[in-house]
Each structure stands twice: as structure tokens, then as C-alpha cells.
Amino acid sequence: MEDPMYSLQDVIRCDLCETPVPPKHCDICHIHLCEACVGEHLSDESKDHYIVPFKLRGFIPECTKHSTEVCTQLCTTCNIPVCPLCVASSEHKQHKKEDILTWFETKRKLMQTDLQDLEKSIYPKYQEVAKNIPVQRADVNKHSQKLTTALDKQGEALHTEIDTIIQGMKSEIDDMDAKHIAAIDQQEDAINHTIPEITQAILDLKRLLDTSDVCLVSEYTSRTEEFRSLPAQFQVTLPTFIPQEINREQIHQQIGSLSDLAITFLLDEPRILTDIQTEYRALFSVSCLSDSELWTCGYNDNILRLYNLQGELLRSVKTKSGNKPSDIAVTRSGDMVYADYNDRSINLVSGTQIQTLITLRGWGPRGLCSTSSGDLLVTMTSYDTKQAKVVRYSGSTEKQSIQWDDQGKPLYSSGPFYKYLSENRNLDICVADCVAHAVVVVSAAGKLRFRYTGPPSTPGESFRPFGITTDSRANILTSAWYHRIHIIDQDGHFLRFLHNCGLQSPWGLCVDSRDNLFVAEFVKGKVKKIQYYK
Helix, strand or coil, X not given: CCCHHXXXXXXXXXXXXXXXXXXXXXXXXXXXXXXXXXXXXXXXXXXXXXXXXXXXXXXXXXXXXXXXXXXXXXXXXXXXXXXHHHHHCCCCCCCCEEEHHHHHHHHHHHHHHHHXXXXXXXXXXXXXXXXXXXXXHHHHHHHHHHHHHHHHHHHHHHHHXXXXXXXXXXXXXXXXXXXXXHHHHHHHHHHHHHHHHHHHHHHHHHHHHCCCCHHHHHCCCCCHHHHHCCCCCEEEECCCEEECCCCHHHHHHHHXXXXXXXXXXXXXXXXXXXXXXXXXXXXXXXXXXCCCEEEEEECCCCEEEEXXXXXCEEEEEECCCCCCCCEEEECCCCCEEEEECCCCEEEEXXXXXXXXXXXXXXXXXXXXXXXXXXXXXXXXXXXXXXXXXXXXXXXXXXXXXXXXXXXXXECCCCCCCCEEEEECCCCCEEEEEXXXXXXXXXXXXXXXXXXXXXXXXXXXXXXXXXXEEECCCCCEEEXXXXXXXXXXXXXXXXXXXXXXXXXXXXXXXXXXXXXXXXXXXXXXXXXXXXXXXX
């Protein structure tokens, strides 16, 4: 709304010199002042003065204890406006005071920030979670139907002898569905309970920002931090049915097994369990040898180092060529392999021996991953930097090459850049392609499943993934150059960020057998062990 001061420019003038549109006002003398006359007005020391911006005229409240005085300060200890007599009194003498106009402007800025956070960030997140609730509920029924169909098929083969057992398993599914729906309902209740509170907070803030009532404003207490943390989100490990060949003598065992429903929650505040300082000035890769030992490698450093969780250096291995490695991986047998881009080789470190497994022609290896079947997946770029692909090896024998989608277009970006990868629990191959600003996920057969380019709630943010790993729940974790980790599920749906645990320049990632996350911090040369499930 336009201020009356500017709509009545010919009427409102400086009370001392008649200059139109005076920007100042003495809230004690109740006169308008231009900038030039402020000093002259203040020179009259026979009375008190308090100069405020014209828009805040009438802002200063009268003292409720001293009727002839106005409150020019705020007692921050008592959180009430005080006049000069109150300030000098024994009640407030030892208390901390602040200029009421300065305090008011600070408070307004806080409210404006809170309003922006609530409207632009927090409220949309709640809406996004609430929108996904019906989808989760529908997925429960859809998955349960798949399980029921599989059980029916197996039951038909066994006829009437197994009807009782089949019905029992269906009851288990119903029970697990009930638990799953209950967890969803609990989350929905929490979301639906908080959304009206946020809506009311937004309305209250807008009303407060339009008022000059100091008493009302002084009562304002920010709830933004309370709203910032969404209610706990849960991760579900859905039950599976594994049919067996029918054996009438052991009919119950041969039907198969129905796994338990597991509902796990991602921690609102991930916990740093271990902080290891390595010798690298630029650390970019980490790989678990065990739950207590980690292989590491760094930029411009040709030494591969093995550390324990106490930060003690257990082994150091210099690369065979003397070049820096581009990535490392631990095999199922416990050996370590590293990629040498400049030497175009992939090498195996076993004990004190280094053996060259693969030597490439025209291509240089970038990233390594040891698979659940014992194969080795390698990302590589051509030496003219115009092509990139993923190759699967069994020993030194090439078994598969993944480079093009169904339309004959490249799956991965070109250029001499790192492309780290990980095999998921469902055997998908996940590549962090920082140049393409995407995590590219293909099936074990090499068919494109999806590209993840960042969460829908941050469409304008540049997403550059570097490190990547997967956990036992088939979630994909990738580090971005924003001091945070993205967690997405096996179908590319964003779950949450890990970004409030002090990470700086996260790069390489790996998880141990308990789904603890290890993060290599590039600039600091640290490895942090983080718990993100409860």
C-alpha cells in the first residue's frame, strides 16, 4: 500500500523549513523533519527528542508506569519497552537495554526471514511429503498384490495340502500391511497437524509485519527452527517371497519364505561417529576393506594408504607406475584394485605384490567397482575425450560394454572427468556423472532406468554429483559439491539430504556392513564415519 506521505506530497512538509516529503519524524515532539533540519531540532536541549523514519511515526509507545514519558529503549532482559525513568530505576538498572528502533528493525528482519523460510522452503517441503503419502499407500497395496499373486501361483501347484499354510502367509502380509499403513498414517498425522500451524504462523507474521504495535511485536517468538525439521521419515524394506521347488515331504519349507516387514527411519540429525585425519592434502576416494579398515587415495599423490578407525596408518603402497590413481575398490576376496588413468591400466594389490590385471588401448579408466558376483565394473573415457562407457570384466576378460541408450545416444558425458560408480543391491549400475549433472542408473543388462538430476524442490540448483555408493536398502547416496549428500531410492525418488553434520567438500563415499557411511572430504583430507539410520 502506498504511504500517505507520498500520495500527499503537497500537504506533508518539514515543520521547520517547509521542505516537501520529509523523511524523518520526531516521535516525542510529533513534528516532521527533513534531513537538513534534524540537527537543528536536536540542538534544542530543553526537551527530549527521538528521531525515527517517517514511516515509523507514532511507533514509540508511551510508558505505562510514567505517563509523561515515552519508551525509547527496550529492556531485553524483561522484553518490554522502557522510558528513561524506567532505565534509571532499580528494576531495570542492571538489565541489558537496546535502542527500541534498532531492536524493532532487527525483529522485523527476523520476521521477514522467517516468513520467507516458511513460504519458500519449509511449507513446500511439508506439501511435498503430504502429496507423496497417497502414493506410498497405493504402493503398499500394489506390492502386496504382487506377493499375494506369487503365493497363489505356488499354492495352485501344491493343491489343497498347502491351503492352510498359504492362508497363514497371507495373514502375515495383512499384518505387515497394517503396520506399514500405521506408519504411513502416523507420518500423515504429523504432517497434517503441522501444516495448519505453519499456515497460521505465516498469517500471524504477515499481520505483525503490517503493524507498528510494539507490544504485539515484542510478544512474537520465532517457531521457524521448530518447523524446519520435518517429522521423521521412514524407510521401508518391503517383504519378498522366494518360491521353492515342491517337495511333498517337506511341504512347509518348500513353499518358500516371506521376509519380515522392516520399517527404518533416516535420522533427522546424522551422527559423526569417527573423524580420521589422513595424510592427503586432497582426498577423493575411500573404500572399506572391513568395518574397521579403510583404503584411501588422493589427488596428486601416488601412495595408497590403509587406515583403521583410530586414524592409524596400517599400510602404504606406491603405485606401480608412480602415477596417481584415479580410483580404488576392494574385491570380495579382500584385495585392493586401483585404476591408473595415465598408464591406462587396472592393477591388483595383493599382500606386497602389485599385478597389472588389465591394460586398455585408446581408453583410460576413471572409476572402479567390485560387484556382488566378483566382477569388476570400470568407467572409462576415450583418450580423445569424446566418448565414455562402463565395462564389466571377469578377471581380465571383458564381458559387457555399456555406452548407448535405446536411441543410440550416449548414456554418459564425454570429457576427461571422473565418473565414479557403484552396483546397487538390485544389480543396477549407478554412475555419478558430474558433467551431465546427473546420476545415471542402468539395469544389469545395460538398459537406462532413470537419470537423477536433483530433488524436485530445488529446480534452479546446479547438481554436480561426485562420489557414489549404495546401501543394504538399495538406496543410492551421492556427494554433491554443496557440503551435503543426496539420498535417493532405487527408483530415483529423492528421500533426503545429509547436510547438517559439518561436511565440507564431500567426494568419495562407501558404506560398511552396518550401513554406516564413510565420506572422504576432499579439501581437509579427512574421512568421516556417519550414522544416518536409526
